[in-house]
Amino acid sequence: MKNLLSISDLDQAGIIEVCDLTDSFLTVTHRDIPKVPALRGKTVASVFYEDSTRTRLSFETAAKRLSADVMTMNMSSSSVQKGESLRDTVQTIEAMGVDAIVIRHRHAGAPNQVATWVDLSVINAGDGRHEHPTQALLDVYTARRHLGDDLSGARIAIVGDIRRSRVARSTAKAFAQMGAKVTLVAPPTMLPDSLAGWPVTATSDFDEILSDVDLVYLLRIQHERQDSMAFPSLREYVSRYGLTNDRATRLGPEVLIMHPGPMNRGVEISPEVAESDASIITEQVENGVAVRMAVLYLLLGSGAPVA
Amino acid sequence: MVIRGGLVVDINGERKADVRVEVGKVTEVGTKLRGDREIDASGCVVSPGLVDMHVHLREPGMEEAETIETGSRAAALGGFTAVIAMPNTEPPQDDPIIISAVKARAQTALCDVYPAGAITKQREGLELAPMGEMHSLGVRIFTDDGACVASAGVMRSALQYARSLPGAIVAQHAEDETLATGHMHEGEWSSRLGIPGRPAEAEEIIVARDCILAAQTGTPVHFLHLSTAGSVAIVRAAKAQGIPVTAEAAPHHFTFTDESCATFDPLFKVNPPLRTKDDVAAVKAGLADGTIDVIASDHAPHPTETKERTFEEASPGMLGLETALALGISELVDAGVMTLTELLALMSWSPARLSGLADHGATIEKGVTANLCVIDPNLEWVLDPANLASRAQNTPMGGRKLKGKNRHTILRGEVVVLDGQATR
Numbered sequence: 001m002k003n004l005l006s007i008s009d010l011d012q013a014g015i016i017e018v019c020d021l022t023d024s025f026l027t028v029t030h031r032d033i034p035k036v037p038a039l040r041g042k043t044v045a046s047v048f049y050e051d052s053t054r055t056r057l058s059f060e061t062a063a064k065r066l067s068a069d070v071m072t073m074n075m076s077s078s079s080v081q082k083g084e085s086l087r088d089t090v091q092t093i094e095a096m097g098v099d100a101i102v103i104r105h106r107h108a109g110a111p112n113q114v115a116t117w118v119d120l121s122v123i124n125a126g127d128g129r130h131e132h133p134t135q136a137l138l139d140v141y142t143a144r145r146h147l148g149d150d151l152s153g154a155r156i157a158i159v160g161d162i163r164r165s166r167v168a169r170s171t172a173k174a175f176a177q178m179g180a181k182v183t184l185v186a187p188p189t190m191l192p193d194s195l196a197g198w199p200v201t202a203t204s205d206f207d208e209i210l211s212d213v214d215l216v217y218l219l220r221i222q223h224e225r226q227d228s229m230a231f232p233s234l235r236e237y238v239s240r241y242g243l244t245n246d247r248a249t250r251l252g253p254e255v256l257i258m259h260p261g262p263m264n265r266g267v268e269i270s271p272e273v274a275e276s277d278a279s280i281i282t283e284q285v286e287n288g289v290a291v292r293m294a295v296l297y298l299l300l301g302s303g304a305p306v307a
Numbered sequence: 308m309v310i311r312g313g314l315v316v317d318i319n320g321e322r323k324a325d326v327r328v329e330v331g332k333v334t335e336v337g338t339k340l341r342g343d344r345e346i347d348a349s350g351c352v353v354s355p356g357l358v359d360m361h362v363h364l365r366e367p368g369m370e371e372a373e374t375i376e377t378g379s380r381a382a383a384l385g386g387f388t389a390v391i392a393m394p395n396t397e398p399p400q401d402d403p404i405i406i407s408a409v410k411a412r413a414q415t416a417l418c419d420v421y422p423a424g425a426i427t428k429q430r431e432g433l434e435l436a437p438m439g440e441m442h443s444l445g446v447r448i449f450t451d452d453g454a455c456v457a458s459a460g461v462m463r464s465a466l467q468y469a470r471s472l473p474g475a476i477v478a479q480h481a482e483d484e485t486l487a488t489g490h491m492h493e494g495e496w497s498s499r500l501g502i503p504g505r506p507a508e509a510e511e512i513i514v515a516r517d518c519i520l521a522a523q524t525g526t527p528v529h530f531l532h533l534s535t536a537g538s539v540a541i542v543r544a545a546k547a548q549g550i551p552v553t554a555e556a557a558p559h560h561f562t563f564t565d566e567s568c569a570t571f572d573p574l575f576k577v578n579p580p581l582r583t584k585d586d587v588a589a590v591k592a593g594l595a596d597g598t599i600d601v602i603a604s605d606h607a608p609h610p611t612e613t614k615e616r617t618f619e620e621a622s623p624g625m626l627g628l629e630t631a632l633a634l635g636i637s638e639l640v641d642a643g644v645m646t647l648t649e650l651l652a653l654m655s656w657s658p659a660r661l662s663g664l665a666d667h668g669a670t671i672e673k674g675v676t677a678n679l680c681v682i683d684p685n686l687e688w689v690l691d692p693a694n695l696a697s698r699a700q701n702t703p704m705g706g707r708k709l710k711g712k713n714r715h716t717i718l719r720g721e722v723v724v725l726d727g728q729a730t731r
Contacts, residue, residue, distance in 0.1 A: 108500055
């Protein structure tokens, strides 16, 4: 595999391969010196056209723990501001002898386009409303650690602005690929215009499915969405779709809570629920580094066993 | 000059005949004609020149994408002898001075260029442009194309005012801007790809509204680039009630679907967007049953740098003049939707009559102006964007095998295209 543009680039076996590699890298990250020489001599450029401290740090940490050299391109203060095109930018980076570009862009498909312009590996770190495949991989990895390796039949609810969410587009597919039963939960204005090709079901009644899930995956609600008439007010959103303390008590005792971060405490999730034992949100972040090590290793590594 | 050995096709049907052309006119149609100069038309169809009611020639203001010269050369190569130039130039064609300037620049063009006038000043949809002054310079098509006249009040005023302008047609780019906020057809593929959409109802709402306004004012409304099944149904119903509406369809709307956008290639970005299989079928059916009156290319050149952006940032539109005929032949004639003569009606005499161009689309007989094209309907060729006459190269059909090509074009008796090459 050369690029990771979409979670669809991986079949079930591919996702399991990433998870297995992640297991080994997680051990590495727990060592006193959490570093292996697997990608020594390789250079990874992180090219972020949209601010994202979390994802950028996660990728850069992953690359450094694999001993790769890391170039950070802050595109908000670079030649992009001088009008340089995306194509010129990535071809310039390629000319510097970089082995992989980790790209975040505010528009769907930018990584796909970049992959047609350069020969090096392209990793999608989130593009517009399209996809966020490494988020999906860390979500599956984290869920498997709690629900068991076999996710088939696991009941997973993804709640929030699915229509405008790249996380939902990748994570729903990844869970479904692993055999889980995925239900999207949102007001109709936040569900996709069409569910053709989505291996999921959808509902606008959160309360109805509370007793019927094993894992609740909450998406960040962006306040500015009120302008797009997706919902009337935050208060109304919380009352109908927030994971409030009251709704949390109606979940089964073993139900897990996930969130891609950053959270809006008090909106999609109550502060108490975020801190509860059911929440495995911090673990997602921790696993994120190891998952990204696995992805970088798969795309850039020699294929030799991890040290 | 004699055009020899072709099948002459026009509104009166088809017959095997040679055509003599002298000093800009057709002087004789018959068999076994000989002349000092003979143009070979064997195996070809001799038709009145094609007429494209919808092209963007980008001059003045965006000459890096196209000029009247390069665009008219592309038109001539495509078999067109007349085009209507849309007014979204910079400055826009919203004023008699700009109209006169465009007409002056078009004197040496390789086809007749008729500028359309804007409906509103600066195409902003707020105040009426001087339609009467532009009409007195010969403008018959008024449109804010590229932008929809969003206000029902402004549109009604334009239609009422146009009653005083004989032959005037108000043409609408039908897309409600509060719904068409995205970049591709809203549906299965936009939902999969995460690209914000432009729903079918954005077009249909304006089409329905303007059918009502056409009925109320009696002024003809022409719908540009009709693209959805719902729009076709609305226009069909309006025509059945005798409401004075007409419509056009662009070749890309009967050739491609929204699935083409799955590679995020901005060359497939166009407004209104590529729609679904069902919409494509409805557009074809509308062309076959007369609901849609003409095929118009919506030739929209854009420089490479505005197409090498993300799908969401790229400019909408694609080239069309040199591929329109081939797409008509492969998608409509070869697909069994219509005969070649019916296709030529949609591309020549129907748009000529609708646009009020007496010199174009005429019956090929003694005395008419020699605006002709000679088409080889069976020639197979592969499109290389670098070989197009347009300055821009924004076509998604590079490398595509096409069937049917214009061979010669005669503009007022002058051979402007000979054997697929422009003569100037």
